[in-house]
Amino acid sequence: MSDNLPAVVHEICQAHGGDRTRLMDIVRAMQQKFGCVSGPAMELLAKELSIHRVEIESLVSFYSFLSTRPKGQVVIRLCNDVIDQMAGADEVARAFEEELGIKFGQTTPDGKISLEYTACIGMCDQVPAALVNDVVVTELSTDAARRIVRELRKHGDPTRLVTRHGDGCNGHELVRAMVMNNIRQRGSIIFTPTNRGEAIRKALAITPAEVIRAVKTARLRGRGGAGFPTGMKWEFTRAAGGEQRCVLCNADEGEPGTFKDRVLLTEMPDRVFAGMTIAGYAIGADEGILYLRGEYAYLRAYLEQILAKRRQDNLLGNNILGKRAFKFDLRIQMGAGAYICGEETALISSCEGLRGDPKNRPPFPAQKGYLGRPTVVNNVETLCCVTKILEEGPATFAEFGSQGSTGTKLLSISGDCRSRGVFEVPFGIKLSEVLKLAGGEDAIAVQVGGASGQMVAREEFNRTICYDDLATGGSLMVFGPERNVLEVADKFMAFFVEESCGYCTPCRVGNVLLKDRLERITAGCGEPADLEYLQELGTTVKTMSRCGLGQTSANPILTTLKNFRATYNALVKKRGDGRQPAFDLAAAVAEAETIIGRKSTHAHA
Amino acid sequence: MSSTIEFTINGKDITGRPGQTVLEAAQDAGVYIPRLCYMRGLAAFGACRVCTVLVNGRPQAACTQTVAPGMVVENNTEKMTAFRRNLIDMLFVEGNHFCMFCEKSGNCELQALAYRFGIAAPKYPYMFQPREVDMSHGDVFIDRNRCVLCGRCVRASRDVDGKHVFDFVGRGLHKRIAVNAEALLGDTELAVTDKAAEACPVGAIVKKRVGYAVPVGQRLYDHKPIGSEIESTAL
Incomplete structure (x- = not known):
């Protein structure tokens, strides 16, 4: 294998135009082929791309799905977020360890299977879940874990672990995932029938400034969590100087407990891509990137096919729908396991082939973003809203929700409730009503907005989901009376x-x-x-x-x-003996006691 | 565009130039904003956060924030000083800093900041993380026990020396300085005359054989606190 390393490196680099900014794709391809990006590989890549070895090491060492040391041909990554643990992920973990005969962080002696933990993989409504290479396995039991290991030992093919398919497009021939959508409530904006191409047609019939005005009239705000007014963001980006601009769609859905973007990408990718195209028209960009988190790699082939179809149908490419001089196309950038890349400037760094370090602000992406170009970064759900606004007009959109928070919001609900999944609710709904919808009335606490959000106590369940009160990207984790x-x-x-x-x-x-x-x-x-x-x-x-x-x-x-x-x-308690409560005298003298061979009378008094 | 920009720091009128950062405009006016990862001549980095000020009430790193007309900047308020002291404390417990054995003592910016802020001992518990020392280079060594991840060596080597000898690897608490070689500094192109060899604010990248050329007691911060060289220029 090592004999052809230079040839493979050359081939992979050439496939990406020898472009340093595509380093993420290049090292991902290396990782896939060799199970690591080794020292010699980094030397060769550096030469091929005319950069320094340490730049490649810097990137590879940043992302948890990349490594400089060899991993097994199959990597099992068990999600260890709190919701998975509540559902028995620890027992599943022990089953994996026992069946494999290794601990987490290790690889079987035959080099075939590695076992790791990973942060939230966006499956909190079907826990415990794990990734086996790119394949998602859900609702794991200890038996399932043992069966997975035995099967992998037999055939080594993670795709053969999928014996049943989830609902909707999870069964599509290019997805074939056991993942479930679990759409529990459909509202008036997102989960509605759509007429493919209509929104773009309507957008192209008016000027870019009018498109921005429509988005502003609808008072659309970002659905990722920060809630910045979308129209204003677009306006700033359009007003920024420079020849080239860029539209980025943030599909790095990493906030623990959120999974609604996964469902949108599965069920309505056309609406997402239409939103990106409309954004491109509005801000004057001809280039877009969908940044897809590494955990959702199983959706990639499917999404690529949707893009290919859109190109065929003149919804992407040159002179879109006959509009002269309007061209727009987009590519998918895969992430590689880093929550921080959901931060918009870190996401830009990652797209540029760098570590996912956030950038200094100012300048903001609207002024200087991807490769220094004025850039708009929008959430998946935000772009779906854009499409709807253009389809049906801003007034219809603004009819839903409240004054400061128009439209609907997708909530990803997980934890101690009867009905877990995605709920489309109008903004302004009370948390208590949401809990009733999901069958989580017993909750003692709800974490609103994921790990970075807030833990809301029962006394405050009458608060409302909206930008002015409980602002959230949509993650709601419900904790019942037995939780600490x-x-x-x-x-x-x-x-x-x-x-x-x-x-x-x-x-x-x-x-x-x-x-x-x-x-x-x-x-x-x-x-x-x-x-x-x-x-x-x-x-x-x-x-x-x-x-x-x-x-x-x-x-x-x-x-x-x-x-x-x-x-x-x-x-917490005060101790009367003058010692810090954390100080354990018996433990502190234990080693000395072993050495001298007798027990301290003070420590055990 | 006007050629000067007027703003205030703690109520004092300051005149800056368009495009200038708050930190540099302040410095030119004799106002010291404490800093660690900043180094004149290198690209702003914004990593240590010691220079964080309130700009119109919002926290911003003074080394990356450019000046704007009418901006109200709060620098040495009691609150900001407390936050800054906490950051210095964090750096002390994250690494393994033994000033009494360090050839940088007296010339060390981290130590000098601690003295300026009146820190005798950090209030956070030490982490005692094992860190690597690299003596492989003939003229320069790396002691990662003392590294504060300010990136000055990274920027100096990349942007001034044109070599990219250093970069960061790992993330979170595992982040560390790596060199452009399989493992050792001795296998890189670093020369003792490089900007990168003298950019370190602490004793992490040190030139060999000159550690005690200037005796303790006659060093940069032995008599006056860090920042006083800037404050003494105030009108």
Whole structure:
């Protein structure tokens, strides 16, 4: 295999035009072929692309689906987010370990199977779930885990693990996934029948400025979480100088507990692509990129086919629908396992073939984004809304929802409720009503907005889902009476520690310190002063961090401190003996006791 | 466009130039904004966050924020100083910094910031992470125990020296400085005369054999706190 390494490297680089900015695709192809991007491979790639080896190492070491050391031909990645763990992911993990005879982070001695944990893979409504290479396996049991290992040992082909197909287009010949859509409630905007091509036709009949005005009249705001007015974003981008502009669709749906973009890409990709095309027309861009998270690689071939069809039907390409001088096309950029790439400037870095480090702002993407071009980054759901606004007019769109939050919102609901899946609800709906819809009335807490969102207590279930109250990208994790909210917060902190890019001090270091102190408290070793410590440290991380990840990563602690203070207070205690509660004298002297061969009378008094 | 931009820092009127950063405009006016990853002549980086100020009430890194007319900047407020002290504390517990054994002591910007902020010992628990030392190069060594991931060596080598000897690998707490070779600095093109060899604010990238050429007691920050060289130019 190593003999043909130079030839393969050459071939892969050539297939991407020897373009350094396509490094993500290049190293992904290497990883797929060789199970790693080895030292010699990095040397060859660097020569081929006229860059430095350390630049490639820098990128490869950033993404969790890439590695410099060989992995097994098959990699099992078990999702270890809190919802999966509540559904028994730990037992499934033990079953995988026992059946494989290895621990997490290891590869079987024959080099065939690696076992790893991964962060939320967007399957919280069908947990526990795992990725086996690109294949998604859901609703795992310990038996299923053992069966998967036995089958892989027999034939080594993850695609043969799929014996039943999910609903809707999950059964499409290019998807063939056991993933379920679980669309529980259809509303008036998103889950509605569509007339392919109509929105673009209507957009092209008016001027770009009028398209932007329509989006502004509809008062559409971003559905990814931040809620920036879409029309304004487009206007800024159009007004920015330069020859080339770009439309990016953020399909890096990594916020724990959210999966609605996966459903949109499965069931209505045409509407997403139409939205991108309309955005391109509005801002004057002829190029677009759909950034698809690595976890959704199983959708790629299907989406490529949809794009090919759109090109055939003149919905992409030159002179779209006969409109002279309007051309627009797009490509799919695969991610490789990094939550931070959902941050729009990190997403741009990744598209440019770099580590997924966020960029300094200003300049904002609207001024200087992808490859320095004015760039619009929109969420999948936002673009679906755009298509609907052009199809039916802004007034119809704005009829739904509330004044500051028009239209509907897709919620991804998971956890302790009877009906898990995607719900399309009008903005302004009360959290308690949502819980009734999902059959989660018993909840003691709901995490709204994913790990970076807020933990809402029962007393506040009358709050409403909208930009002015409970703003959310759509993740709702429901926690029943038997759950410990501080353990949930601890899991979220573990997630942020794992996913921090490490660029800035407060996020890189502060989250680790926060998690350590929270652990001390949940272990019953906390003292009242620890709560002040958490508050002050959390505020430092929130205020001083460079991007949205760090600015929200302390939220699991800050919002539980605010809304579940009694839970903390019950755990912390002052000790009368002058020692810190976390100090365990018996443990501290244990080693010395072994050496001298007798027990300390003080330590065991 | 007007050739000057008027704004205020803690109520003091400052005149900057279009395109200038808050940090540099302040510096020209004799106002010191504490910083660590910033280095004049290198591209702004915004990683240490020590220079964070409030711009019209919102936190922004002064090294990346450009000046705008009428901007209201808050620098040395009690609140911002507390946040900055926390960041310095974090850097001390993240690495393994033993000032008393470090050849950089007295010339070290991290140490000098700690003294300026009155930090005698960090309030956070030490992490004691194992870090690699690389002595393979004839003239320069890397002690990653002391690295604060400021990226000054990365930018200096890439943008000034044109070599790209250094870059970051890993993410989160596993992020570290790597070299453009299989493993060792000795296998790179780094020359002792490179900008990258003198860009380090701490004792992570150090020239060999000159560590004590200037005796302790006569070093940069031994007598006056860091930043006083800027503040002494104030009108």
